[in-house]
Amino acid sequence: MTRYARFASLVFAGLFAGFLTGVLVLELSLRGFDSAVYTQVRLVELDSLDNLAVATLLPALMATAVLVYRTFQTNTRWLTVAALALLVFIFGLTLIVNLPINSDQLGWNAQSPPSDWADVRDRWQIAHTVRTVAAVLAFAVLALAAPMSTRSR
Numbered sequence: 001m002t003r004y005a006r007f008a009s010l011v012f013a014g015l016f017a018g019f020l021t022g023v024l025v026l027e028l029s030l031r032g033f034d035s036a037v038y039t040q041v042r043l044v045e046l047d048s049l050d051n052l053a054v055a056t057l058l059p060a061l062m063a064t065a066v067l068v069y070r071t072f073q074t075n076t077r078w079l080t081v082a083a084l085a086l087l088v089f090i091f092g093l094t095l096i097v098n099l100p101i102n103s104d105q106l107g108w109n110a111q112s113p114p115s116d117w118a119d120v121r122d123r124w125q126i127a128h129t130v131r132t133v134a135a136v137l138a139f140a141v142l143a144l145a146a147p148m149s150t151r152s153r
Helices: 002-032 035-071 077-105 117-151
Strands: none
Touching: 002 035, 002 077, 002 117, 035 077, 035 117, 077 117
16 A cells, blocks of 8 residues: 555656646746736636646545555655645645635736736746746655655565
8 A cells, every 4th residue: 555655646746747847938938928828828828727736635644644644664764754835835825825816817807917917927936936846856855755665564
């Protein structure tokens, strides 16, 4: 069971971190464009990318929680606990900052975005950058813990 949880944790945390990194690159590329282009691309992103986030973050959280439970008596417990804490932090930040902005942006019109569109964009991108860094760290910690657990048997 531990082996399967570790595998699933690594796969889904890695996919999630890669997904967030790709979105971050796209978002940073959009900074040079005007409000109409930014809004149109965000509306396209919001069409299905939230589904991909859910499909990768939730399994990463669940598999990592199982891994924490299964490794609690081993020398890798603090690494897996750290990874789980990072994933929970990402989940919370997403619920508090990113999802409300996403909901608001669904009502935007590309031909006439709100006057504060750049402030909203900046808030979303800062929170997204923080969660991307946290996701990459969570994946790195899980990857670091994997060989340690095979050596401790």
